[in-house]
Amino acid sequence: MPSSYLLQSPSFSTNLKLPSKPRTPTPTPCSLSVKASSSSSSSNNTPASTSSKGNNIRDEARRQYLTNPPQNQNFSAKYVPFNADPATNTESYSLDEIVYRSQSGGLLDVQHDISALKAFPGSYWRALFDSRVGKTTWPYGSGVWSKKEWVLPEISSDDIVSAFEGNSNLFWAERLGKHFLEMNELWVKHCGISHTGSFKDLGMTVLVSQVNRLRKMNKPVFGVGCASTGDTSAALSAYCASAGIPSIVFLPANKISIAQLVQPIANGAFVLSVDTDFDGCMQLIREVTSELPIYLANSLNSLRIEGQKTAAIEILQQFDWEVPDWVIIPGGNLGNIYAFYKGFHMCKELGLVDKIPRLVCAQAANANPLYLYYKSGWKEFKAVKASGTFASAIQIGDPVSIDRAVYALKQSNGIVEEATEEELMDAMAQADSTGMFICPHTGVALTALMKLRKSGVIGPTDRTVVVSTAHGLKFTQSKIDYHSNNIKEMACRFANPPVSVKADFGSVMDVLKKYLSKTPK
């Protein structure tokens, strides 16, 4: 068992002696009045959070809305059963209802009024979204809320709880691509460079904003709860704290990193450390939220998907609306793979692009129910008992969004791959050696890429995006274990342990000369 699991107390010790283009706004291309890019705060040299009249950015958004309300915009969204046949389905719910499951017990999906959105051409949406990047206009400075019409079109900007999440870095991983993968077009979408250090912020801003609205409507929501492997709980507690809403998090005891554990504690959440695994916590929170006025924040709640899907739209935007060939995503509870599919699909359906990328979902071999299902030719799904993995945030054996993931993969001609502990840790170390500092889950996704490159499925010139889902700084213990050669039955081929040396000139020179003679120029 990796030693990071043993971390529950901050007083752990280790063998390793490590020192303790913003875009130019494009004019909106149609006569529709769009409050896209009020530039009052940036054009008059006043601080971003206050206008020249002393209003804050929320006040300014309200004033803009009242003086110049949007014309001809009847955008709306509702819950429908996931993958229901639109021709026969009669079941739907307002987003202001508290409902997580369909009548038959299946998943729900947020369905947008596509015909209202289609009243505007793809070129309109592209220009509108592009015009909002790099601004502080409330709420469009967020990469999620810059697509508000496609996310929660009916929520008042006043109710939005946002840390201006999203707009994350999509960078060209030149050396990793060329050196380790013989490919020129490897890109990493760094969703972990975010407010709480993971992609969960994208969905949580949407969910907590809707909760804020529900509470103002006097709906019975005392607080918001989730089960978590560490990232959902961090995001939930931060957004709730920012809105003054109580949060309750169920964490599997001794199975998340110290950095993740401390996040909800610091943000004032009510933290339950439960003696079970994530699947056990998930079961408990589902039961609890059906009894108590605690709103369920896991991605079973389809509101989360609406925020997470914006990362896919961002990728297209960052490539100037050119579609990459492949997008590789690590999967656990499996909401995110569907969120990416949904974002890409909406862009195609609404004419922003003409195709979607092929999706790859990557799982840890120790927690691989989707992989096994895929390998069976989608014959029979069986939940598994997930074992310990360094990719601890995806240690999930009974994913709630299994149906969503299968749908996304089938619709995108997708593939599922898996990574052993050694493969994912080696991949992480290789990526880090090219200047990154990725999380083990991104190591899982990179392993999938390495396998697909080796088998020739992904070609040397294919433009490929690996989604990095969390910040590496949340998972330093795994890196310490690896670079200390401190993992049972793992060769740690790329370990780079520090060299202990006496504090005298001669010893230091000896060590350096040896290093220089061995290191290739």
Ligand SMILES: Cc1ncc(COP(=O)(O)O)c(C=O)c1O
């Ligand atoms: C860092 C990280 N990567 C990947 C995932 C997988 O996302 P999903 O559960 O949506 O499949 C999670 C959470 O499960 C995560 O926290």
Ligand SMILES: N[C@@H](CCOP(=O)(O)O)C(=O)O
């Ligand atoms: N990795 C997740 C697991 C729960 O995922 P969710 O997206 O279904 O809430 C976490 O960080 O808790």
